[in-house]
Amino acid sequence: MEDFDAAFAIAIGMIGSADPALLEIVVLSLKVSAAAVLLAALVGLPLGALLAVARFPGRRAVVVALNALMGLPPVVAGLAIYLLLSRSGPLGELGLLFTPGAMVLAQAVLIAPILAALARQVLEGLWEEYAEQLRSFGAGPWRAVPSLLFDGRFALSTVLLAGFGRASAEVGAVMIVGGNIEGFTRVMTTAIALETSKGNLPLALALGVVLMAIVLTVNAAVQVLRDAAARRAA
Amino acid sequence: MTRTMPVPTRRRFALRLLAALAAALAPFVATPPAARAQPQREAGSSITLASTTSTEQSGLFGHILPLFTRQTGIAVRVVALGTGQALDVARRGDADAVLVHDAAAEQRFVAEGHGIDRRAVMYNDFVLIGPAADPAGIAGMPDAAAAMRRIAQARALFISRGDRSGTHTAELALWRAVGLDPAAAVREAGGGWYRAIGQGMGPALNAAAAQDAYVxxxxxxxxxxxxRRTLRVLVEGDPRLRNPYSVILVNPARHPHVRQAEARAFADWLVSPEGQRAIADYRIGGEQLFFPDAAAPASRSTARAE
Known part of the structure; x- marks a missing residue:
C-alpha cells in the first residue's frame, strides 16, 4: 500500500501546486477530448436519431455494425488514422500527423460509433412516445430528427459524457497519431504510459488520480448544468 | 407536442452547439495546414525528430534541446520510438530527422535513399542487467556474449525487447556471437525462459524487475x-556493448515537405563543439550517460553510405 499512499500524496501535491507542466498536459487533454466529443457528436447524434426513427432495408445491419464498432480497438483506429495522415498517405498534405488535430480525429473516430449507438437506444424510446404526435403534424423522419435530438438533450448529455470518458481515457490511438511529444501532444494518458515506462510508478499512479479527479469534475459540472437546464425547461 | 420545442429555441440551440464546436476546434486549425507544409526558417519554427526511447527517457533531450531552441528559435518535437519504428516513421516522410542507434539499419536507410548525411553523434553502452541472486552466475564476466550463453544454458528467465529497436538488434547480435538463436529455442520444449515482450526499454525493465529476469x-x-527492485548491473565494459548513435536527415529529394534547413541546423549543432559539450555535460547522479563521438577520427564516419 506504500505505493498508493505515495501516489496520493504526489497527486495532492501536484494539484495543490498547480504545476505548470502538469497544467499544460491537463488543458491539452481536456481540449482534445472536448473537441473530439463535439466532432463525433456532429456525426454520431444525427446518425443515431435517424436510426431511431427511420425504417429502411439494411437498418438492422447498420445497427449491428455500429454496436460492433463500439469495440473498435483504439490501436487499430490509431494505426488506420496514422496511415491516412502520414505524409505517404492520402491525407499527408494536411500535415496533421503528430499534432493535436490528429488526436482529435482519432478520438472522434473511436467515440462516434458509441455516441450513435447510445443515442439510437435513448431516442428510440422517446420516438415511441412521440411518433404519433409528430406524424400528426406531418413530420417525416427527416424532420423528426432535430426535434428528437432537442427533446432528448438531457438524456443525450449522458451519452456525450460516456463519449468524453472513453476519449479522455484512451491511450493507444493518441500515442500513435500524436507521438507523445513533450509540450505539444502529450496528454494525461500518454504521460501516464511514459512514467510507467520510466519505472516511476508512484508518479504514474498520481497522474492517474489527477485524471480521475478531472473526469469526476467534468461529470459533476455536466450534472449541475443539466439539472439547472431541466428546472428551467420544466 | 407538449415538450417539442418551438423552432426559434431549436435554432438557438443549434447555433450554440455550432459556436461551441468552433471554439473547441479553433486551437487545432489556427495554423492553416498549407502554411505549415511550407519549409520556413524563422523564430517559432519546429522540426519533428524521430528518435529512440533511450534518448528521451534518459532525460538527455530534456537537457540539450532547450539549449538548441534558445539559440536558434527552432523547437524540436521528439517522437520517441524504437529505432526500427523511428526509421519507418522517417521513411514515410513523417519526420525531418532521426537520431537512432542501429548501424546496420541506418546504413540501409541511407542506401535506400531515405536519408542523407549520416553523422556520428555520441555513444553510450549497453549493460547486462539481472537479479541480485544471479541464478546463471554471470556477475563480473568480461565477455557479454559468454554471459548470454550461460543464461541460455541455465534456462534463466531473459526478457527481450522483441521490437526491432537498436537494443533488440544488439541483443540478437550477442546471441549470434555464441551461435544461439533464442527465437528457435522458444519453439523447443523448455524455451519458456526467453520472453520477447515487444515493448520499449522501460517496460522491459519493469518486466524483468517483476520476474527476476535478465535483460x-x-x-x-x-x-x-x-x-529496480533487486535488479542490478551484472556485466559491463565488453567492447561489444558499445552503443553508437547517429543523426540522419530525411532526404528532401524524396520528401520535399521536410524542413531541411532547420533539420540540418539541428544536426550541425549536435556535432558542433557546443552540442557535443552539452551532451557530455548531461549526468544522472554524477554519472555521465552519453559520450560525444562526432570528432572520433573516422571511426564510424567510414560507414557513411551516401
Missing part, C-alpha cells in the same frame, strides 16, 4: 529507471 539495457535508461 539487456542501454545504460542511460537503466540509470534513470526507478522501479
Amino acid at each position: 539487456l539495457s542501454d545504460r542511460g535508461t537503466w540509470l534513470s529507471f526507478r522501479n
Whole structure:
C-alpha cells in the first residue's frame, strides 16, 4: 500500500501546486477530448436519431455494425488514422500527423460509433412516445430528427459524457497519431504510459488520480448544468 | 407536442452547439495546414525528430534541446520510438530527422535513399542487467556474449525487447556471437525462459524487475529507471556493448515537405563543439550517460553510405 499512499500524496501535491507542466498536459487533454466529443457528436447524434426513427432495408445491419464498432480497438483506429495522415498517405498534405488535430480525429473516430449507438437506444424510446404526435403534424423522419435530438438533450448529455470518458481515457490511438511529444501532444494518458515506462510508478499512479479527479469534475459540472437546464425547461 | 420545442429555441440551440464546436476546434486549425507544409526558417519554427526511447527517457533531450531552441528559435518535437519504428516513421516522410542507434539499419536507410548525411553523434553502452541472486552466475564476466550463453544454458528467465529497436538488434547480435538463436529455442520444449515482450526499454525493465529476469539495457535508461527492485548491473565494459548513435536527415529529394534547413541546423549543432559539450555535460547522479563521438577520427564516419 506504500505505493498508493505515495501516489496520493504526489497527486495532492501536484494539484495543490498547480504545476505548470502538469497544467499544460491537463488543458491539452481536456481540449482534445472536448473537441473530439463535439466532432463525433456532429456525426454520431444525427446518425443515431435517424436510426431511431427511420425504417429502411439494411437498418438492422447498420445497427449491428455500429454496436460492433463500439469495440473498435483504439490501436487499430490509431494505426488506420496514422496511415491516412502520414505524409505517404492520402491525407499527408494536411500535415496533421503528430499534432493535436490528429488526436482529435482519432478520438472522434473511436467515440462516434458509441455516441450513435447510445443515442439510437435513448431516442428510440422517446420516438415511441412521440411518433404519433409528430406524424400528426406531418413530420417525416427527416424532420423528426432535430426535434428528437432537442427533446432528448438531457438524456443525450449522458451519452456525450460516456463519449468524453472513453476519449479522455484512451491511450493507444493518441500515442500513435500524436507521438507523445513533450509540450505539444502529450496528454494525461500518454504521460501516464511514459512514467510507467520510466519505472516511476508512484508518479504514474498520481497522474492517474489527477485524471480521475478531472473526469469526476467534468461529470459533476455536466450534472449541475443539466439539472439547472431541466428546472428551467420544466 | 407538449415538450417539442418551438423552432426559434431549436435554432438557438443549434447555433450554440455550432459556436461551441468552433471554439473547441479553433486551437487545432489556427495554423492553416498549407502554411505549415511550407519549409520556413524563422523564430517559432519546429522540426519533428524521430528518435529512440533511450534518448528521451534518459532525460538527455530534456537537457540539450532547450539549449538548441534558445539559440536558434527552432523547437524540436521528439517522437520517441524504437529505432526500427523511428526509421519507418522517417521513411514515410513523417519526420525531418532521426537520431537512432542501429548501424546496420541506418546504413540501409541511407542506401535506400531515405536519408542523407549520416553523422556520428555520441555513444553510450549497453549493460547486462539481472537479479541480485544471479541464478546463471554471470556477475563480473568480461565477455557479454559468454554471459548470454550461460543464461541460455541455465534456462534463466531473459526478457527481450522483441521490437526491432537498436537494443533488440544488439541483443540478437550477442546471441549470434555464441551461435544461439533464442527465437528457435522458444519453439523447443523448455524455451519458456526467453520472453520477447515487444515493448520499449522501460517496460522491459519493469518486466524483468517483476520476474527476476535478465535483460539487456542501454545504460542511460537503466540509470534513470526507478522501479529496480533487486535488479542490478551484472556485466559491463565488453567492447561489444558499445552503443553508437547517429543523426540522419530525411532526404528532401524524396520528401520535399521536410524542413531541411532547420533539420540540418539541428544536426550541425549536435556535432558542433557546443552540442557535443552539452551532451557530455548531461549526468544522472554524477554519472555521465552519453559520450560525444562526432570528432572520433573516422571511426564510424567510414560507414557513411551516401
